[in-house]
Amino acid sequence: MRVAIIGTGYVGLTTGVALAYLGHQVVGLDVDREKIARLQRGEIPIYEPHLAELLHLARPNITFTTDYAAAIAPAQVVFIAVGTPSLPDGNPDLTYVRQAAQGVGLHLGQEFTVVVNKSTVPIGSGNWVETLIAEALKTRTDAAPVQFAVVSNPEFLREGSALHDTFYPDRVVIGTQEPRALEILHTLYQPILEQSFTPPSFLPRPAEVAAVPLITADVTSAELMKYAANAFLAVKISFINEIAQLAERVGADVTQIARGIGLDKRIGSQFLQAGLGWGGSCFGKDTAALIATARDYGLGMAIVQASRVVNAQQRQWVVEKLRHILKILKGRRVGLLGLAFKPHTDDLRDAPALDIAQQLLERGVGVRVHDPVALARAQREWPKLDVHYCEAVETLAQDCDALVLVTDWPQYRNLPWEDLAKQMRSPLILDGRNFLDRERLRRAGFTYVGLGR
Numbered sequence: 001m002r003v004a005i006i007g008t009g010y011v012g013l014t015t016g017v018a019l020a021y022l023g024h025q026v027v028g029l030d031v032d033r034e035k036i037a038r039l040q041r042g043e044i045p046i047y048e049p050h051l052a053e054l055l056h057l058a059r060p061n062i063t064f065t066t067d068y069a070a071a072i073a074p075a076q077v078v079f080i081a082v083g084t085p086s087l088p089d090g091n092p093d094l095t096y097v098r099q100a101a102q103g104v105g106l107h108l109g110q111e112f113t114v115v116v117n118k119s120t121v122p123i124g125s126g127n128w129v130e131t132l133i134a135e136a137l138k139t140r141t142d143a144a145p146v147q148f149a150v151v152s153n154p155e156f157l158r159e160g161s162a163l164h165d166t167f168y169p170d171r172v173v174i175g176t177q178e179p180r181a182l183e184i185l186h187t188l189y190q191p192i193l194e195q196s197f198t199p200p201s202f203l204p205r206p207a208e209v210a211a212v213p214l215i216t217a218d219v220t221s222a223e224l225m226k227y228a229a230n231a232f233l234a235v236k237i238s239f240i241n242e243i244a245q246l247a248e249r250v251g252a253d254v255t256q257i258a259r260g261i262g263l264d265k266r267i268g269s270q271f272l273q274a275g276l277g278w279g280g281s282c283f284g285k286d287t288a289a290l291i292a293t294a295r296d297y298g299l300g301m302a303i304v305q306a307s308r309v310v311n312a313q314q315r316q317w318v319v320e321k322l323r324h325i326l327k328i329l330k331g332r333r334v335g336l337l338g339l340a341f342k343p344h345t346d347d348l349r350d351a352p353a354l355d356i357a358q359q360l361l362e363r364g365v366g367v368r369v370h371d372p373v374a375l376a377r378a379q380r381e382w383p384k385l386d387v388h389y390c391e392a393v394e395t396l397a398q399d400c401d402a403l404v405l406v407t408d409w410p411q412y413r414n415l416p417w418e419d420l421a422k423q424m425r426s427p428l429i430l431d432g433r434n435f436l437d438r439e440r441l442r443r444a445g446f447t448y449v450g451l452g453r
């Protein structure tokens with residue numbers, strides 16, 4: 001099928017490259033000229049495992065452009081995958097969705113087209129996008145009426161395993177009551193739903209994946225489903241973090257508690273790793289958006305609110321623990337291991353590392369930072385943050401009073417801990433993800449401090 005993807009960020013690019021690999025003819029469209037120029041050269045502007053390799057394989061089926069007319073007019077399916085960042089009142093900023101929808105209306109072709117809201121958008125956005133397209137269509141002077149349908153198809157991929165999640169999703173959700181649109185999207189996703197494609201060698205099909213459930217829903221339910229999913233996950237993490245706070249006070253170990261409750265199938269072990277809290281582009285903004293929507297309908301969303309409060313506390317907890325141990329923070333030197341909001345990505349949106357670095361700087365601490373992939377991006381995106389960026393972990397540790405593990409990059413597990421301990425002023429490590437091998441660190445001479453254990 002002929003597909004246009006508006007927005008070639010984490011979601012749009014992953015979706016576009018995956019659909020091209022499956023044999024669809026895809027055009028990736030973005031207003032960011034530099035991004036498009038890089039993609040045209042075969043470069044990937046973000047860090048996402050295997051995306052470059054997959055783009056190479058999919059290359060004959062995908063092109064990139066900044067030209068709306070060229071991308072939209074021939075498309076049978078148009079995905080809107082632009083950003084929806086938070087406004088100060090918690091509502092999502094829909095400026096980019098508005099621009100995309102207007103662009104679609106101005107350039108839709110004569111064939112029936114399915115316009116897919118893949119961006120995470122608040123309830124009512126299906127109708128709103130439809131109206132914007134219809135209004136833009138009215139301004140056109142070219143002849144025949146154009147037929148289209150707006151469908152909600154929320155995205156559940158996780159950065160860092162985005163391609164895996166696209167090829168082997170737990171489910172595909174399509175929100176529409178228009179049979180033609182459903183049929184077209186069913187055909188588009190058929191290779192994924194039926195798992196009939198040949199997997200790329202670097203993304204083998206997991207043994208347990210035989211077919212993928214298709215969940216059809218009305219547009220509003222599909223829209224709310226995405227917010228409910230993210231809010232639930234945020235609540236789950238904040239729940240175990242709250243238990244971690246109590247565990248620490250009563251002398252229990254939250255990692256043992258998480259294991260014990262996680263094996264209960266009704267609870268499940270994922271998202272029960274206590275630590276310094278969630279970050280990233282989605283949980284913060286989507287919980288805020290859900291609360292803002294509920295407010296319009298007279299609801300408080302107490303549980304979701306509480307998850308945000310606990311999450312903010314976790315970031316402070318790290319700094320308070322450091323102060324408790326070091327007594328005086330002013331004049332100390334602290335190294336942060338990891339900047340990205342989670343491993344296997346260079347995404348820095350709402351990264352806990354930024355909050356922690358700022359809190360430490362405010363208290364007069366000299367801050368050094370390291371990340372395996374996000375250093376350059378951090379220097380670009382946080383130009384005013386007065387920290388020392390270190391290419392090597394050895395430089396980070398030099399004369400430090402403490403290290404804080406912020407991002408659980410797997411390579412941090414096997415650092416040359418003995419050497420690092422010798423370079424530090426005092427070998428203290430605060431494991432903000434309860435991720436490191438506590439005994440190994442103690443043997444290497446570190447004072448190990450976790451969260452909630």
Ligand code: NAD
Pocket residue numbers: 006007008009010011012029030031032035081082083084096099100118119120121155156157158159281282
């Ligand atoms: P992103 O910021 O990485 O990418 C958005 C892209 O859209 C950018 O390249 C930007 O230049 C482009 N853009 C903005 N306005 C445009 C316009 N008018 N026309 C064409 N391109 C335009 O964002 P993302 O992380 O890919 O997220 C996109 C949406 O998907 C958001 O609503 C987000 O909530 C949702 N989502 C994200 C994730 C995730 O893990 N990142 C997961 C699920 C859902």
